[in-house]
Amino acid sequence: MLSRKELFKDTLKKAAHAWKRTVELHLTEEEANLLRLYIDQPGYVDLHWVMFVPAIKGQGTEEQQKKWLTMAYKFQIIGTYAQTELGHGSNVQGLETTATFDPSTDEFIMHSPTLTSSKWWPGGLGKTSTHAVVYARLITEGKDYGIHGFIMQLRSLDDHSPLPGITIGDIGGKFGSGAYNSMDNGVMRLDHVRIPRDQMLMRLAQVTREGKYVHSDVPKQLLYGTMVYVRQTIVADASRALSRAVCIAVRYGAIRKQFGSKAGGPETQVLNYKTQQSRLFPFLASAYAFRFVGQWLKWLYTDVTQKLESKDFSTLPEAHACTAGLKSVTTSATADAIEECQKLCGGHGYLNSSGLPELFAVNLPACTYEGDNVVLLLQVARFLMKTVSQVASGKQPVGTTAYMGNIQHLMQCKSVVNTVEDWLNPAAIKEVFEARALRMAVNCAQNISKAPSQEEGFEAAVAHVQLIIVTKFIEKLQEDILGHGVKEQLQKLCGIYALHLIHKHLGDFLSTGCVTARQGSLANERLGKLYAQVRPNAVALVDAFDYTDHYLGSALGRYDGDVYSALYKEAWKDPLNETVVPDGYQEHLRPLLKQQLKLSRL
Numbered sequence: 336m337l338s339r340k341e342l343f344k345d346t347l348k349k350a351a352h353a354w355k356r357t358v359e360l361h362l363t364e365e366e367a368n369l370l371r372l373y374i375d376q377p378g379y380v381d382l383h384w385v386m387f388v389p390a391i392k393g394q395g396t397e398e399q400q401k402k403w404l405t406m407a408y409k410f411q412i413i414g415t416y417a418q419t420e421l422g423h424g425s426n427v428q429g430l431e432t433t434a435t436f437d438p439s440t441d442e443f444i445m446h447s448p449t450l451t452s453s454k455w456w457p458g459g460l461g462k463t464s465t466h467a468v469v470y471a472r473l474i475t476e477g478k479d480y481g482i483h484g485f486i487m488q489l490r491s492l493d494d495h496s497p498l499p500g501i502t503i504g505d506i507g508g509k510f511g512s513g514a515y516n517s518m519d520n521g522v523m524r525l526d527h528v529r530i531p532r533d534q535m536l537m538r539l540a541q542v543t544r545e546g547k548y549v550h551s552d553v554p555k556q557l558l559y560g561t562m563v564y565v566r567q568t569i570v571a572d573a574s575r576a577l578s579r580a581v582c583i584a585v586r587y588g589a590i591r592k593q594f595g596s597k598a599g600g601p602e603t604q605v606l607n608y609k610t611q612q613s614r615l616f617p618f619l620a621s622a623y624a625f626r627f628v629g630q631w632l633k634w635l636y637t638d639v640t641q642k643l644e645s646k647d648f649s650t651l652p653e654a655h656a657c658t659a660g661l662k663s664v665t666t667s668a669t670a671d672a673i674e675e676c677q678k679l680c681g682g683h684g685y686l687n688s689s690g691l692p693e694l695f696a697v698n699l700p701a702c703t704y705e706g707d708n709v710v711l712l713l714q715v716a717r718f719l720m721k722t723v724s725q726v727a728s729g730k731q732p733v734g735t736t737a738y739m740g741n742i743q744h745l746m747q748c749k750s751v752v753n754t755v756e757d758w759l760n761p762a763a764i765k766e767v768f769e770a771r772a773l774r775m776a777v778n779c780a781q782n783i784s785k786a787p788s789q790e791e792g793f794e795a796a797v798a799h800v801q802l803i804i805v806t807k808f809i810e811k812l813q814e815d816i817l818g819h820g821v822k823e824q825l826q827k828l829c830g831i832y833a834l835h836l837i838h839k840h841l842g843d844f845l846s847t848g849c850v851t852a853r854q855g856s857l858a859n860e861r862l863g864k865l866y867a868q869v870r871p872n873a874v875a876l877v878d879a880f881d882y883t884d885h886y887l888g889s890a891l892g893r894y895d896g897d898v899y900s901a902l903y904k905e906a907w908k909d910p911l912n913e914t915v916v917p918d919g920y921q922e923h924l925r926p927l928l929k930q931q932l933k934l935s936r937l
């Protein structure tokens with residue numbers, strides 16, 4: 336119910352309080368991250384910690400890190416990540432902002448040469464950030480060396496006014512009433528702003544005092560390293576958002592009753608309807624699947640980072656493909672699922688008090704920020720095409736593409752599934768997912784020379800990423816899992832996750848010859864049985880997410896199930912209910928009613 340200005344100020348207040356508590360309680364970095372997470376309101380601090388600090392860590396020299404991170408860690412400066420422009424977001428190489436080296440003063444001149452080169456979108460840029468890592472085309476000795484990162488001070492540390500030559504503001508209201516409107520996504524134009532040479536982030540490349548451009552021995556793709564890091568964190572965010580929506584829909588489904596009353600008996604809980612289960616339980620399974628794959632991705636990222644430190648860059652392409660692909664598949668699935676959860680809750684799901692509209696509006700842009708989901712899957716496709724060609728030339732693939740080394744078998748194997756129960760076998764499931772992914776990638780690679788098809792590459796990428804998620808779920812179940820019966824429940828959810836994908840993408844599985852129509856129908860039968868088996872534990876499986884009512888923010892998802900009183904109470908809090916007769920009655924309603932009454936008497 337807050338206006339944009341009030342909402343923004345509220346975000347500033349919360350962020351300042353969180354920082355105060357962080358300092359007072361001597362929180363570790365991990366604890367402070369959790370605190371920000373549970374504040375649950377997008378704000379400038381996200382960009383400061385999630386992008387500004389990592390960009391300096393990844394692309395700054397040791398000296399630069401020491402200087403800038405010391406101030407950033409103490410919040411003496413607030414930073415953002417200013418990459419996207421009005422004219423270009425996905426195509427980073429198409430950015431237009433220039434950083435021209437002037438050897439006479441040992442400075443870079445930062446400039447926005449066109450309207451489309453205006454920086455546009457960076458979070459916190461609009462009203463808050465004092466500094467930014469700005470991405471611009473480096474020009475020295477008359478030559479354009481492409482995009483590089485530069486640290487710029489944007490606002491005075493005394494009175495917060497923009498520095499000379501910098502025009503800066505907020506880009507305006509966004510989707511939904513709250514959601515991302517707490518964030519001051521900004522626009523910025525630069526008019527020949529001078530910064531010292533040592534504010535170019537120089538780990539990847541340097542410009543000497545004389546203006547010579549010098550490459551380091553690290554791959555230029557490390558320029559994109561911050562995005563790899565953030566994409567990895569977004570997978571965990573998606574899993575959390577999805578589990579919140581599912582928690583609301585499952586709990587409400589157990590309370591809501593419609594039809595089915597015989598002879599005055601109780602009506603049916605909507606969660607017991609098969610159609611409700613087949614729409615909702617795949618989301619429950621996906622929430623767990625995304626959590627496990629997110630944990631694995633965090634491990635992968637840490638592993639790659641350690642390797643990079645010792646100058647081993649071999650796993651960088653795989654890390655890029657995994658983070659891009661998983662960010663894309665999990666955020667798209669999550670946005671779709673939250674929207675569907677609203678429908679699963681019927682009319683009440685459309686109320687703000689259900690918590691679902693806000694959850695949807697906050698998570699929808701994850702399909703776009705940090706890389707448009709389609710563009711990212713096309714990156715995965717590119718990686719797969721390269722891997723297929725390496726396999727063809729005898730190279731043994733590793734990591735998440737290791738299965739491609741089994742090409743002889745996977746290109747011609749037939750699924751062993753013969754009964755409904757056979758679909759309980761993780762090996763049988765994994766084999767059909769591997770065969771589908773490989774055959775789609777190989778078909779795409781073979782067709783590329785004839786007529787390049789983006790769609791084919793896109794579909795192959797989706798199949799590969801789904802295989803990763805299924806595989807990581809299966810691997811998770813091979814670990815020790817504490818708690819009586821917990822593993823059995825997770826096995827059922829793993830089955831649901833995999834089999835619902837077979838159901839959804841049956842066309843792929845059939846057309847690549849991985850399963851027959853009969854096996855597809857056995858998979859559906861198995862899925863129906865799994866839904867029935869999960870039903871008795873569905874509420875416990877969402878309680879296990881351990882969300883407080885406060886964090887869930889939903890009248891429908893309350894732990895105590897007292898949904899109707901909560902909805903009723905929430906309704907009365909609406910500002911429209913502050914007066915019995917609404918504002919506007921005297922000016923607009925009364926004259927209208929009186930006029931009509933007069934006319935009717937004529």
Ligand SMILES: CC/C=C\C/C=C\C/C=C\C/C=C\CCCCC(=O)SCCNC(=O)CCNC(=O)[C@H](O)C(C)(C)COP(=O)(O)OP(=O)(O)OC[C@H]1O[C@@H](n2cnc3c(N)ncnc32)[C@H](O)[C@@H]1OP(=O)(O)O
Pocket residue numbers: 371372375376377381382385416418419424425426427428458556557559560562563565568569572651652655697703704705706707710714717
């Ligand atoms: C309620 C909420 C509360 C709290 C939330 C808490 C936390 C939230 C966490 C985070 C979210 C917070 C805020 C959101 C902030 C959003 C910020 C942004 O959006 S920043 C801007 C992001 N922009 C993008 O992602 C742009 C996407 N575009 C690209 O990445 C690239 O341009 C491209 C599409 C990859 C194309 O690049 P290029 O033109 O160079 O193209 P090529 O395809 O030729 O690639 C060359 C070569 O490089 C390899 N490569 C590409 N990218 C990477 C990479 N990242 N890492 C490693 N390698 C990479 C590519 O594969 C090619 O390799 P080759 O085939 O030649 O071997």
Ligand SMILES: Cc1cc2nc3c(=O)[nH]c(=O)nc-3n(C[C@H](O)[C@H](O)[C@H](O)COP(=O)(O)OP(=O)(O)OC[C@H]3O[C@@H](n4cnc5c(N)ncnc54)[C@H](O)[C@@H]3O)c2cc1C
Pocket residue numbers: 382416417418419422423424425426455456457458515520700703704705706707708709710713789
């Ligand atoms: C809430 C939010 C916060 C953001 N925060 C920041 C930030 O802090 N810092 C920052 O720098 N940026 C930020 N961004 C910008 C964001 O990173 C870009 O919007 C994103 O990278 C997508 O780029 P675009 O907007 O140029 O989309 P476009 O690339 O213009 O996409 C438009 C359409 O074209 C399609 N398309 C584009 N290229 C291809 C292709 N090669 N093949 C097929 N289809 C294609 C896309 O799929 C999409 O459907 C933010 C954006 C949002 C929404």
